[in-house]
Amino acid sequence: MHAKNKRAYYLALVINCALAGLILSMAAVAYPIVFHAFTPMLHTVHIVIGFLAHFSLAILSIALSLFFTRELVKSNATRGGALSVFFIVSLVIAVTKAEILKIKLLNWLLPPLHYSLEIMSVGDQITSIPAQVYRQFGWFFIYSLILIAIFIAVVQKRRIR
DSSP, X not given: OOSSSHHHHHHHHHHHHHHHHHHHHHHHHHHHHHTTOOSSXXXXXXXXXXXXXXXXXXXXXXXXXXXXXXXXXXXHHHHHHHHHHHHHHHHHHHHXXXXXXXXXXXXXXXXXXXXXXXXXXXXXXXXXXXXXHHHHHHHHHHHXXXXXXXXXXXXXXXXXX
């Protein structure tokens, strides 16, 4: 490893993954448009929301997957199983809008996947992005940045010992 320190190394990895997520998000939004897969025609608002939804989920996935790397979880089986269970439980809670979301503390701890589902189900009639959508995307990015910061702090502290 040729980085100055662990923080620079992990930040470089996260930035590389974010760039890959950016490119893949653009492709995910562009290819259905190029091949005219949508009827009726899309408004610019739908394209922007689609891109932001894909990119915010990519960043959230990067942030969450950091906690299941070999730096923190040593066993491959545990790593894969724990990651799968975590995502499945989060998705089920988001899809069912479970009663557990009424517990305010869990709203802050669980990934905000339910916002993604709300954002993706906007109607065809919208002509501007509602302010609530900006708040929801903002929470995706803030949540992800907090997780990335926690991961880097934990890994740095662990290496010192």
